[in-house]
Amino acid sequence: MAQPILEVRDLSKNFGAVTAASNINVAFAPGETVGIIGANGAGKTTFVNMITGYLPPTRGEIRYRSQDITRKRPRDIARLGICRSFQVSQVFVSLSVLENLLTAVAIASSPGLGMLRPLRRPELLERAEVILERYDIAAYRDQLASDLSQGARKLLDIAMAVVSGPKVLLLDEPTSGISSGEKTALMDVVMDALKQDEVTILFIEHDMEIVERYVDRVLAFYQGEIICDAPPAQALRDPQVLQYVIGTEIRAAAGGHA
């Protein structure tokens, strides 16, 4: 691989007796789109939380553009260009779509919390307008976030994560809670918007059709380890992936336990 944009070395995380990440070594090329799969509890969110500074690793190192970012604060990591969305939407339901975006832009551009400047400054508004268009939510700009469809609310949530123009974006289950008919429409908008800036995208996903359609590379997690790292055509046929990931998803979708 040419110079990776992001690299983790021997990354481990224990919660008491639970090993949520075990000696993970992986590197990502600029502009890659990577799908992270794995059953519930496999360690996917923990991996994302460590890269974005929300959880300190027990051991190991995270490097971004050759800089050691291990143990930096989430805010400082975001400023360097690694942003994320959460499994649970971070949208403010009592604000309009535009107000949500303006808030996100203001936070991203303020030197510190507690130093928020007036939200409707022209340059903030301009940035918010660009994002509204790019994420296909301009039509809802004055609607309350609580009145949006699930799909539009997810778009707003992701749009709020990218206001600072990240180089790496991590999305924790961007299509969860979305009807299968709406998923590709949502992902088309997100992927088109991000490809324009050659963003490296890592997203956690349970729907294998979405994985197959949008990613260059699959990382399959099982018990805190990466059990497969391969292009989707290969990864989704891998015997271990079939057993420990896809089999579990099928049982979960059928109403069984993951």
Ligand SMILES: Nc1ncnc2c1ncn2[C@@H]1O[C@H](COP(=O)(O)OP(=O)(O)O)[C@@H](O)[C@H]1O
């Ligand atoms: N803050 C935490 N405290 C204790 N255990 C945790 C915490 N976060 C995650 N875990 C445990 O770590 C393992 C991996 O969790 P997680 O990364 O959330 O999995 P996934 O996102 O793949 O469903 C699970 O066993 C989970 O219970």
Ligand SMILES: [Mg+2]
């Ligand atoms: Mg998770």
